[in-house]
Amino acid sequence: MSRVTALYGTSVGKKITMAVSGAIFVLFVLAHWFGNTKVFMGPEAFNHYAEGLREFGDPFLPYGWFLWIFRAVLVLSLVVHVWSAWSLTRQSWAARGTKYKKKDSLNIDAASNTMRWGGIVLLLFVTYHILHLTTGTLHPDFIPGDAYHNFVAGFQSIPVSVVYMLCMIALGLHLYHGTWSAFQTLGFDGPRAQKIRRPLSLILALVVAGGNLLFPVSVLTGFVS
Amino acid sequence: MATSTMKLKLHVWRQESPSARGGFVTYEADANEHMSFLEMLDVLNESLESRGEEPIVFDHDCREGICGTCGMVINGRPHGPWERTTVCQLHMREYGDGDQIWIEPWRAKGFPVVKDLFVDRSAFDRILQSGGFISANSGGAPDANAIPVKHEAAEESMDAAACIGCGACVAACPNASAMLFTGAKIAHLNRLPQGQPERYDRALDMILQMEEEAFGSCTNHGACAEACPKGIELDVIAMLNRDYLAAVVKAG
Numbered sequence: 001m002s003r004v005t006a007l008y009g010t011s012v013g014k015k016i017t018m019a020v021s022g023a024i025f026v027l028f029v030l031a032h033w034f035g036n037t038k039v040f041m042g043p044e045a046f047n048h049y050a051e052g053l054r055e056f057g058d059p060f061l062p063y064g065w066f067l068w069i070f071r072a073v074l075v076l077s078l079v080v081h082v083w084s085a086w087s088l089t090r091q092s093w094a095a096r097g098t099k100y101k102k103k104d105s106l107n108i109d110a111a112s113n114t115m116r117w118g119g120i121v122l123l124l125f126v127t128y129h130i131l132h133l134t135t136g137t138l139h140p141d142f143i144p145g146d147a148y149h150n151f152v153a154g155f156q157s158i159p160v161s162v163v164y165m166l167c168m169i170a171l172g173l174h175l176y177h178g179t180w181s182a183f184q185t186l187g188f189d190g191p192r193a194q195k196i197r198r199p200l201s202l203i204l205a206l207v208v209a210g211g212n213l214l215f216p217v218s219v220l221t222g223f224v225s
Numbered sequence: 226m227a228t229s230t231m232k233l234k235l236h237v238w239r240q241e242s243p244s245a246r247g248g249f250v251t252y253e254a255d256a257n258e259h260m261s262f263l264e265m266l267d268v269l270n271e272s273l274e275s276r277g278e279e280p281i282v283f284d285h286d287c288r289e290g291i292c293g294t295c296g297m298v299i300n301g302r303p304h305g306p307w308e309r310t311t312v313c314q315l316h317m318r319e320y321g322d323g324d325q326i327w328i329e330p331w332r333a334k335g336f337p338v339v340k341d342l343f344v345d346r347s348a349f350d351r352i353l354q355s356g357g358f359i360s361a362n363s364g365g366a367p368d369a370n371a372i373p374v375k376h377e378a379a380e381e382s383m384d385a386a387a388c389i390g391c392g393a394c395v396a397a398c399p400n401a402s403a404m405l406f407t408g409a410k411i412a413h414l415n416r417l418p419q420g421q422p423e424r425y426d427r428a429l430d431m432i433l434q435m436e437e438e439a440f441g442s443c444t445n446h447g448a449c450a451e452a453c454p455k456g457i458e459l460d461v462i463a464m465l466n467r468d469y470l471a472a473v474v475k476a477g
Contacts (some may be wrong), residue, residue, distance in 0.1 A: 002457065007473065008434045009436075010433065010469075011402075011436060011441075011442035011443070012432050012465070012466060012469045013469075013473070015442065015443065015466070016466070016469075016470060034414070037469055085439065088442040088444075091400075091441055091442050092399075092400035092401070092402070092441030092442050092444070093441075094334065094439070094441075095333060095334050095400060095401035095402070095439060095440050095441030096332055096333065096334070096399075096400075096401045096441070097332060097333060097334045097401075098247075098332050099332070100301060100329055101236075101249065101327055101329060102298070102300050102301035102327040102329070103301045104300060104302045105300030105448075105452045106302065106397050106446075106448035106452055107446075108399065108446045108448055109347070112444060112445065112446045112447075113446075116443060118424060124303055133265075177445070180445065181445040181470060182446050183443070183460065183463075184459065184463050185466050186466065186467075186470070187463050187466045188463070188465065189460050189463030189464065189467070193262025194460070
């Protein structure tokens with residue numbers, strides 16, 4: 001059996017591709033959050049950072065290439081992640097057959113229970129987020145190149161901020177179960193790994209979700225204006 | 226000491242044949258606190274037979290929690306509410322007068338209902354046959370300690386070998402996945418030196434067979450481990466994943 005069929009031919013293989021693509025997203029959301037904390041250093045620093053993402057790699061890469069390579073990797077990961085999730089979900093839904101009349105939720109926490117629907121919420125959120133703050137299509141007052149202005153003006157709308165905050169809670173739940181699940185799927189299960197897997201997943205979820213929540217909150221409270 | 230007796234209302238899944246449409250039938254059952262759950266069903270069946278009705282079919286054998294034959298979902302929990310027990314070890318002192326109990330078979334495409342609460346678990350046999358063995362030379366028994374086994378390896382292998390193949394993991398899993406069973410069988414042999422020569426073939430073959438059997442995929446909820454009457458833990462699934470990944474890399 002070739003490696004490719006082994007990865008795509010079985011549920012275990014599909015889960016491995018989900019774990020790897022998920023790990024890329026984990027690194028991305030961490031970097032995304034950390035980069036955006038520059039907003040607390042003022043308009044100049046933040047816009048400089050946004051511009052820096054385009055200039056990154058100079059003089060080896062032409063202007064904007066780094067960002068586009070980065071985006072291509074993310075899109076590829078997204079396709080793999082969503083396709084695997086869809087395929088595994090269909091397999092699992094078909095595997096039960098007749099439903100139980102009585103249900104008792106054994107050991108199933110909110111995070112593991114919301115992976116599928118939470119994933120769809122995140123997919124919709126990512127689409128909205130790109131149309132809102134990257135392309136400006138859904139932004140009422142978008143100035144291309146002025147990331148700081150777009151950020152502040154965007155979050156000054158209460159409904160928009162509420163949507164972002166709710167989606168960050170969904171992201172936190174998804175990250176918590178997803179990270180733990182990826183450790184399990186990739187077989188990181190030694191005596192030491194067993195001790196740190198849960199706490200590490202929780203810390204990651206809290207840092208990313210909590211850290212990102214600071215952005216709309218700081219605009220709404222006028223801390224960033 | 227007086228024995229407390231109880232009247233129960235049982236909602237039992239009845240299904241004539243694999244292809245028939247099943248449904249719940251409600252029975253009044255008398256029990257006392259000293260009966261096991263299966264004895265309570267035996268008494269009900271006797272009264273059904275004496276009335277000329279078909280007894281409820283359920284699987285059972287040793288009735289001491291070691292054979293893995295019995296199993297039914299009681300009020301939404303495989304093997305009922307007690308931790309680390311099979312349904313034959315569940316006692317009626319758990320219940321009180323007037324309780325309603327819903328009794329269903331394991332629900333999974335991989336475990337088709339044969340009749341009533343009795344399901345066909347030969348999918349597990351086929352998974353075992355695909356890799357749950359080691360190759361050994363025939364002839365006289367090997368000397369004891371000819372192959373040294375680390376204490377930890379022996380302990381961990383025994384933990385996995387405690388699996389009795391009852392299928393509660395599949396029944397409990399929201400995805401009807403057989404990963405805990407398959408993981409236990411892989412870990413049982415792959416943790417021992419005797420299992421090393423066929424380690425990666427075993428992982429590959431058993432997982433490919435598991436995929437053939439219409440089970441779902443693992444989402445790491447952990448419901449299987451909670452339902453397991455033998456306390457098999459999720460680390461056997463991590464080992465299954467790790468050995469599968471290694472097998473894929475080696476297969477090239």
